[in-house]
Amino acid sequence: xxxxxxxxxxxxxxxxxxxxxxxxxxxxxxxxxxxxxxxxxxxxxxxxxxxxxxxxxxxxxxxxxxxxxxxxxxxxxxxxxxxxxxxxxxxxxxxxxxxxxxxxxxxxxxxxxxxxxxxxxxxxxxxxxxxxxxxxxxxxxxxxxxxxxxxxxxxxxxxxxxxxxxxxxxxxxxxxxxxxxxxxxxxxxxxxxxxxxxxxxxxxxxxxxxxxxxxxxxxxxxxxxxxxxxxxxxxxxxxxxxxxxxxxxxxxxxxxxxxxxxxxxxxxxxxxxxxxxxxxxxxxxxxxxxxxxxxxxxxxxxxxxxxxxxxxxxxxxxxxxxxxxxxxxxxxxxxxxxxxxxxxxxxxxxxxxxxxxxxxxxxxxxxxxxxxxxxxxxxxxxxxxxxxxxxxxxxxxxxxxxxxxxxxxxxxxxxxxxxxxxxxxxxxxxxxxxxxxxxxxxxxxxxxxxxxxxxxxxxxxxxxxxxxxxxxxxxxxxxxxxxxxxxxxxxxxxxxxxxxxxxxxxxxxxxxxxxxxxxxxxxxxxxxxxxxxxxxxxxxxxxxxxxxxxxxxxxxxxxxxxxxxxxxxxxxxxxxxxxxxxxxxxxxxxxxxxxxxxxxxxxxxxxxxxxxxxxxxxxxxxxxxxxxxxxxxxxxxxxxxxxxxxxxxxxxxxxxxxxxxxxxxxxxxxxxxxxxxxxxxxxxxxxxxxxxxxxxxxxxxxxxxxxxxxxxxxxxxxxxxxxxxxxxxxxxxxxxxxxxxxxxxxxxxxxxxxxxxxxxxxxxxxxxxxxxxxxxxxxxxxxxxxxxxxxxxxxxxxxxxxxxxxxxxxxxxxxxxxxxxxxxxxxxxxxxxxxxxxxx
RNA sequence: GCGAGCGUGGCGGAAUGGUAGACGCACUGGACUUAAAAUCCAGAGUCCGAUAAGGACGUGGGGGUUCAAGUCCCCCCGCUCGUACCA
Numbered sequence: 001x002x003x004x005x006x007x008x009x010x011x012x013x014x015x016x017x018x019x020x021x022x023x024x025x026x027x028x029x030x031x032x033x034x035x036x037x038x039x040x041x042x043x044x045x046x047x048x049x050x051x052x053x054x055x056x057x058x059x060x061x062x063x064x065x066x067x068x069x070x071x072x073x074x075x076x077x078x079x080x081x082x083x084x085x086x087x088x089x090x091x092x093x094x095x096x097x098x099x100x101x102x103x104x105x106x107x108x109x110x111x112x113x114x115x116x117x118x119x120x121x122x123x124x125x126x127x128x129x130x131x132x133x134x135x136x137x138x139x140x141x142x143x144x145x146x147x148x149x150x151x152x153x154x155x156x157x158x159x160x161x162x163x164x165x166x167x168x169x170x171x172x173x174x175x176x177x178x179x180x181x182x183x184x185x186x187x188x189x190x191x192x193x194x195x196x197x198x199x200x201x202x203x204x205x206x207x208x209x210x211x212x213x214x215x216x217x218x219x220x221x222x223x224x225x226x227x228x229x230x231x232x233x234x235x236x237x238x239x240x241x242x243x244x245x246x247x248x249x250x251x252x253x254x255x256x257x258x259x260x261x262x263x264x265x266x267x268x269x270x271x272x273x274x275x276x277x278x279x280x281x282x283x284x285x286x287x288x289x290x291x292x293x294x295x296x297x298x299x300x301x302x303x304x305x306x307x308x309x310x311x312x313x314x315x316x317x318x319x320x321x322x323x324x325x326x327x328x329x330x331x332x333x334x335x336x337x338x339x340x341x342x343x344x345x346x347x348x349x350x351x352x353x354x355x356x357x358x359x360x361x362x363x364x365x366x367x368x369x370x371x372x373x374x375x376x377x378x379x380x381x382x383x384x385x386x387x388x389x390x391x392x393x394x395x396x397x398x399x400x401x402x403x404x405x406x407x408x409x410x411x412x413x414x415x416x417x418x419x420x421x422x423x424x425x426x427x428x429x430x431x432x433x434x435x436x437x438x439x440x441x442x443x444x445x446x447x448x449x450x451x452x453x454x455x456x457x458x459x460x461x462x463x464x465x466x467x468x469x470x471x472x473x474x475x476x477x478x479x480x481x482x483x484x485x486x487x488x489x490x491x492x493x494x495x496x497x498x499x500x501x502x503x504x505x506x507x508x509x510x511x512x513x514x515x516x517x518x519x520x521x522x523x524x525x526x527x528x529x530x531x532x533x534x535x536x537x538x539x540x541x542x543x544x545x546x547x548x549x550x551x552x553x554x555x556x557x558x559x560x561x562x563x564x565x566x567x568x569x570x571x572x573x574x575x576x577x578x579x580x581x582x583x584x585x586x587x588x589x590x591x592x593x594x595x596x597x598x599x600x601x602x603x604x605x606x607x608x609x610x611x612x613x614x615x616x617x618x619x620x621x622x623x624x625x626x627x628x629x630x631x632x633x634x635x636x637x638x639x640x641x642x643x644x645x646x647x648x649x650x651x652x653x654x655x656x657x658x659x660x661x662x663x664x665x666x667x668x669x670x671x672x673x674x675x676x677x678x679x680x681x682x683x684x685x686x687x688x689x690x691x692x693x694x695x696x697x698x699x700x701x702x703x704x705x706x707x708x709x710x711x712x713x714x715x716x717x718x719x720x721x722x723x724x725x726x727x728x729x730x731x732x733x734x735x736x737x738x739x740x741x742x743x744x745x746x747x748x749x750x751x752x753x754x755x756x757x758x759x760x761x762x763x764x765x766x767x768x769x770x771x772x773x774x775x776x777x778x779x780x781x782x783x784x785x786x787x788x789x790x791x792x793x794x795x796x797x798x799x800x801x802x803x804x805x806x807x808x809x810x811x812x813x814x815x816x817x818x819x820x821x822x823x824x825x826x827x828x829x830x831x832x833x834x835x836x837x838x839x840x
Numbered sequence: 841g842c843g844a845g846c847g848u849g850g851c852g853g854a855a856u857g858g859u860a861g862a863c864g865c866a867c868u869g870g871a872c873u874u875a876a877a878a879u880c881c882a883g884a885g886u887c888c889g890a891u892a893a894g895g896a897c898g899u900g901g902g903g904g905u906u907c908a909a910g911u912c913c914c915c916c917c918g919c920u921c922g923u924a925c926c927a
Contacts, residue, residue: 041927082926154925165925188925213844217922220843290923294841324841328924343841409924416925486927525921527844560846561920603920632864633852637845639920641852645865653864656879705853709863716863785859790908792859816894829907835858839907 003658005622009749013114021765022061022116024072028513033069035060036494038522038530039076042102043083046109048562048604048642049523051614055630056559056704057521058115062745063699065116066769072514073116074497076123077103080131081486082165084420089452095420096448099126109615113623114749116765121497125489130496131422132443133505134488139425139436140544146192149434152413153262153288156184161455163417169287183284188415188482189424193536197222197407200535209519209555211637214527221528223408228392229331230401232257232307235316241265241307244330244406248395249387252376253337253358255348257307257319258300262327269303269321276301276321283323298324298347310400311377322347328410339365359384412533414485419450419458421483429470429477438471444479457481490530491537494520494552506547517553524558524637531556557702560639564610566599574609577644578616601641612642624747625651631704631746653712654750657743660719661736661754665729673734674727681731682776687717688735689776695742696769704746711743733758738770786811787837788820804830811836 016022037057040050061073077099084095091098103124110117123130141147155164159177163186168175193200201222204215227246234241241257259266261283270277279301286292300320309315317335324343325334338348339357345366348355358379359371370384378394379387395401415424423444425437437444447465454461459481470477492505494517499510522530534552541547567575567587579590587596604611617626629650634640677685691714698707718735722728737758744751744764755764779800784807786794794814798807807830811817817838827839 038927043927078927163925166923167926169925211845217844221923223843288925291841294923296841413925418925485925490927523921523927524845525927528922529924530927600919635853638853639846643852643865646852649865652879659879703854706863709854712863783859787858787908790858790906795859819894827907829858831858835908837858837907 001662003655003750005624005749006619008753009112009114009623012749012752013111015752015763016114016116016765019763021763022065022071022073022118023120024074024118025070027070028509030070031068032072032514033061033064033519034072034498034514034517035064035519036072036074036497036517036521038520038526039078039490039493040106041078041081041083042099042106044102044105046106046113046614048612048614050110051113051626052562052630052636052640053521053523053559054110054113054115055627056557056636057519058113058627058748059631059699059704059745060519060521061116062748062765063769065765066741066745066767068768071116072121072497073118074121074123075110075115075117075119076121076493076497077106077125078486078490078493079103079124079126080421080483080489082418082420085418085452085458088420094448094450096126099420109618112618113614113627116748121500123493123496123500125422125486125493126420128443128445129502130493131489133496134422134484134492135425135437135442135444136439137492137505137541137544137546138484139439140546141191141540142426142436144544146195146540146543147189147414148192149187149189150411151185152188152190153183154186154188155287156182158182162457166287166289169289172285172287172292180285181287183286183288188413189426189480190411190413190415191536191540193412193533194407194409196536196539197224197409199539200532203535203551207551207553207556210553211556211558214524214531214556214558217527218532221409221532224405225408226403226405227330228388228395228401229404230310230335230395232310232317232335235306235308237305239265241319241333242331243333243335244404245335247337247340247384247388248391248401249373249376249379249382249384250337250340250358251309251311251335251391252373252379253339253356254309254317254335255338255354255356256336256344256351257317258322258325258334258336258347259319260325260327260332261321261323263321263325263332265305265319265333266321269305273303276303279321283321286323293324293326296323298322298343298350300347300351302351310395310398318353320347320351329408330406340367342366342368412485412487412536414488415482416485417457417460417481418483419446419452421486422488423459424480424482424484426480427468427470427477428480429473429475431475432470432472432477435470435472435477441471459483487530487533491533492541494534495538495547495549508548511547511549515549516551519555519557520553521557521559521636524560527558557636559636560634561603562642563601563639564604564612564642565601566608566610568597568599569594570597574607576609577612603639604642617647621647621651622749624750625654628654628708628747632708633705635705636702653715654747656719657715658750658754660715661740662757664733664736664758671734671737672730674730676727677731678727680722681728684718684721684731684735685773686776688714688738689772689774692738692742692770693772693777696772699745707742708746711739711746714739714742740764741767741770782833784811784833785835786814786817787835788817789839790837791820793817793820800833802832804832807832807836811838 035057037053061071065071079099084099087098088095138147155169157164157174157177157179159179164174169181172181174181201224204218225246228248229242229244231240231242261280270280300322303319305319306316336344338345338355358373358375360374361367361371373379373382373387392403425444427435429435447462450458452458466479466481468477468479495506498514499507538549538552567580580587580596581590587598589596629647632650691710694710695707721732740751740755751764781797782800783795783797785792793816796810821838823840825838825840829837
């Protein structure tokens with residue numbers, strides 16, 4: 001019988017579903033394990049990124065189940081978001097219809113992959129039964145000031161009259177209209193993540209299961225910095241201008257002041273100075289993307305205002321309005337010290353401003369490092385740290401400044417001017433102002449009838465939806481027509497999975513038992529925002545007594561991208577890999593037979609057409625081959641290349657495994673070992689036990705590609721084992737059984753089928769993970785390289801733990817060692833069981 | 841621009857500071873076959889050497905620490921992710 005994945009995969013998927021094999025038990029006395037993959041946006045069909053992510057998670061879930069844990073492994077849909085609205089405009093379908101049909105389709109696909117989800121816990125964030133809870137959360141936050149309203153800058157498309165997402169701004173222009181995007185001030189809702197900045201920062205060090213790189217990124221994102229504010233007095237005015245600096249010690253090198261175009265003073269100046277107004281307008285012609293702002297050429301406008309230097313009598317500093325000063329950071333104003341800051345230096349050179357060094361150095365300016373101060377009155381002779389301290393002391397004495405801690409992190413803007421999101425439960429009343437929607441009126445649901453053909457915010461354009469009565473005074477009032485950022489939904493879904501009861505977002509005992517998530521897996525692109533928002537959200541919810549939890553994710557793994565070679569015609573048109581045929585190492589288009597240029601290996605993306613449809617792979621090779629290849633080659637946290645030959649390799653291996661197990665002549669002796677184990681059989685058992693140990697270690701360390709390699713080696717070993725008598729057969733059976741348990745989390749359908757054909761009645765999913773018999777892996781001998789001047793000249797095998805002098809004696813008998821040992825060694829390094837190095 | 845990560849044979853990758861290249865892909869030779877595919881067996885970093893023994897070189901580039909560096913430190917190059925309204 002041939003290996004036929006399409007038959008056996010359906011068979012076992014049906015069986016798992018009938019037996020409810022992967023249901024998380026509600027028995028809070030058992031040890032639990034919660035494994036979660038980042039839930040998908042239902043874009044229409046699963047892509048290879050999903051396949052990779054969910055294969056990794058499924059391996060962990062099945063492995064932990066085998067280790068005896070009560071496993072929670074749920075799946076849901078991050079189903080609010082922009083693409084549904086774009087689809088609505090393009091295909092004239094309603095976002096909810098489009099979204100739900102995508103979910104149906106993707107769910108079928110996930111089931112075809114044989115993933116061990118507890119589908120009874122499925123959730124979808126666009127479902128009012130889900131988002132009603134976050135409206136309540138928002139109101140709780142609102143009551144204590146964690147949610148508040150303020151003005152912010154948005155990308156405004158003046159042609160479409162809509163707010164654009166950053167990704168909809170391409171080279172400073174609206175993606176559909178092509179109009180130059182403007183920055184526009186707009187009021188929106190914010191969550192006070194800054195209130196928790198210190199706690200979020202400090203707790204990073206306790207996230208032991210997180211990758212160091214993610215922790216570093218979050219630390220830098222929060223960006224706590226110690227510095228000072230300095231109040232400068234304006235010339236010819238009683239007003240003060242407060243700047244923030246992390247280097248108050250360089251104050252004597254200050255030669256100019258720069259303020260943000262959004263600074264109140266800039267606005268004031270522009271009232272009288274038309275050129276300043278023009279300049280500010282010019283600065284507004286840029287997107288709100290940080291990268292765009294930073295990369296844009298730095299411009300300044302010299303105003304006719306200046307301030308007095310706080311310590312240098314009579315010295316005035318000109319105020320510039322500068323396009324690179326962000327209003328959101330510090331005070332939106334800086335003093336420029338060109339000698340000791342790269343950006344200030346560039347600015348000073350461009351506008352021919354003075355450059356006054358105040359730190360002694362032999363290096364070229366600007367010099368950013370530490371050093372002894374000069375030219376700095378009371379700071380002369382001090383190093384940077386001491387100068388900062390003394391300067392702050394002096395500022396305090398003179399009451400013109402103080403020590404100040406600032407954070408780079410900004411409060412989280414959650415308002416979106418879109419339809420397909422959770423409505424924000426606030427009502428605006430002319431009498432009463434902002435009024436929260438009373439809880440008994442929740443959920444506020446979206447209107448079904450919606451028109452996307454009018455430009456602007458669809459909810460705002462709806463003829464009736466926003467009109468309501470004020471809950472306080474009952475007069476006519478208007479609903480908030482903004483909806484939530486979809487990161488709102490993804491900031492608590494993991495906690496919701498623990499108990500989907502309809503009356504409250506969480507239940508105490510389910511949270512206490514299941515949370516935190518033991519293993520969270522997803523793309524590294526979420527390293528900061530989603531993960532930081534989730535950490536913040538748990539704290540905010542704790543603050544309003546909704547949940548008793550701090551950190552949501554104990555351990556985190558970030559998986560790399562799935563890449564594929566790109567192909568282009570000579571006319572620069574991208575081509576799908578499935579439309580290409582390879583002949584004599586050259587590529588041709590399947591239909592036109594035109595030659596095709598093979599390009600770089602890049603992240604799979606629809607725009608470059610270098611995608612492979614998982615559906616095709618499942619149909620051609622089966623889910624197990626797709627899963628096995630996903631795990632085989634690359635370590636999970638690195639990018640991987642999807643290649644046809646790699647898939648073929650996995651397919652071949654699974655076939656070999658199939659044939660081998662099916663060829664074994666007897667059944668049902670899997671737990672029996674012969675009373676006397678021959679030398680040959682002992683070697684196999686040693687290899688098996690070593691493999692069990694190594695595979696277990698590799699899985700625990702998330703090195704699944706190594707686990708695969710070791711399982712392959714064990715297969716190579718056992719399948720070439722000579723079977724000459726019944727004892728040999730027993731051992732081969734024993735080892736094969738263990739091998740199937742090891743490989744089950746990777747290729748569960750195949751493992752079930754082969755397990756079954758070995759005569760087992762139970763599902764392999766209920767088998768325990770094999771234990772290592774340590775008596776088989778005690779080593780007696782060890783191979784030691786012998787080096788001469790660090791180069792290996794021989795390898796000797798000696799008993800473990802042999803004395804240094806004995807090792808040296810044996811080493812000195814090696815011909816090749818003596819050949820290179822033409823002088824007596826200056827030094828002999830012997831690390832027992834490790835290495836010998838003769839240094840001559 | 842800023843922050844973070846990555847870079848090892850023809851390719852994916854392996855390697856507690858201690859034998860670089862496990863396992864696999866592609867490749868080459870052989871077996872089977874009328875033939876091919878599939879399958880099985882064997883070989884293989886590059887160069888010198890005889891196809892051997894053995895040697896030299898070799899982990900993006902340059903420098904350093906060390907008896908010993910893919911691994912630690914410094915500088916540079918290239919690529920990738922994030923950069924706050926994509927998810």
